[in-house]
Amino acid sequence: MLKIFQLSHLFLINKIDVEAPLEESRTNVEASLEGCRTDVEAPLEESRTHVEAPLEGSRADVEAPLQESSLQSGRLSVLMKKLAELRIKGYELKPGQYNNISCPMCKGGDSGDDSLNLHVSVDGYTAVWHCSNGNCGWEGNTMAIADGLPTYGMSKKIMKARKVVLTEKSLSLKPLCDEIAVAFTYRRDGVLVSCKYRDDLKQFWQEPGTEQILYGLDDIKNASDIIIVEGEMDKLAMEEAGFLNCVSVPHGAPAKVSPKQLPSPDQDSKYQYLWNCMEYFRKASRIILATDGDQPGQALAEELSRRLGRERCWRVKWPKKNELEHFKDANEVLMYMGREKLKETIENAELFPIQGLLHFEDRRVLGDELGISTTEFC
Secondary structure, eight states: OHHHHHHHHHHHHHHHHOOOOHHHHHHHHHHHHHHHHHHHHHHHHHHHHHHHHHHHHHHHHHHHHHHHHHHHHHHHHHHHHHHTTTTTTSOOOOOTTTTEOOTTTTTTTGGOOOOEEEEOOOSEEEEEEEETTTTOOOOOEEEEEETTEEEEEOOOOOOOOOOOOOOOHHHHHHOSSOOOOOEEEEEEEEEEEEEEEEEOOOOEEEOTOOOOOOBGGGTTTTOOOEEEEEEHHHHHHHHHTTOSSEEEOSOOOOOOOOOSSOGGGGGGGGGHHHTTTTTTTTSSEEEEEEESHHOOOOHHHHHHHHOOOGGGEEOOOOBBBBSSSSHHHHHHHHHHHHHHHHHHHHHOEOOOOOOOOOOOOOOOOGOTTOOOOOOGGO
């Protein structure tokens, strides 16, 4: 019994001696694993924080413009409904741009032109419009807000009688700087009567409700030779070439010549600017139409000649740019070929073609080298 007890006691002692180090090792291993887990999870948690923070910022950067875009879309939808109530429709609404569309009040008059100038603000809040038809002059504005009611006015007076008094101070004109916009001031007898603007995207707009006249009008007073160009920049190019007796039309050219009969001056809304300045052409014996060389430019020359008298109109043929193309206008010739070439081009203007009128050298067509009988034109 004693031997067995001793063996059991020895076994118990040996068991304790073995299990105690094992338990201590297990504790040390688990403690080490817990430390490793902490060492790994801490950087992961920190990394997760660093990753989620930029993602949260990026989400905000993306959601803010999307939210603003959604708001703008909603405002435009409301604005279009308000405009539709005024029968202003049939156009693509683009914020920050000017659109010439059909006027619901006068339908463009006898000419049927798109005489209503509509502008929508960049944020889609407001729309402003003005009809350039001298017998209409409808203008107004509306806003894309819940209680914003359309406001508009109706005028039966022609543009010449609806003068708006302008000054450089009221226009807040400043010297050129970082603001990419140019103001062209329109004057009659030195008095500011209108102003037209051009931005770096070649978008144009004009002070509404002002008298429509030619740009540079004072430069042709009492002139016997007058040059008409299609844009303010072409007028300035002419001055560089030494031609001060030049004016520019305030609007662009028509797409084509109108097949309709010439309307009366008070109904000719598209060319009201010309009728408002007609007294300046009474003494002119030669009018050089130096409009653009494209199809609309040639259509403009034709329309001007119909109103000024073809018998005293001359036209300019712009020099060749290459084998297939010609230069488009005076400014382009000045930029690429210089002032002397521009001067030469204007001096070589040709008589505007008149139906039934032949040049002397055209006698070859009739087969008579000795001359042309007057009966040939009967």
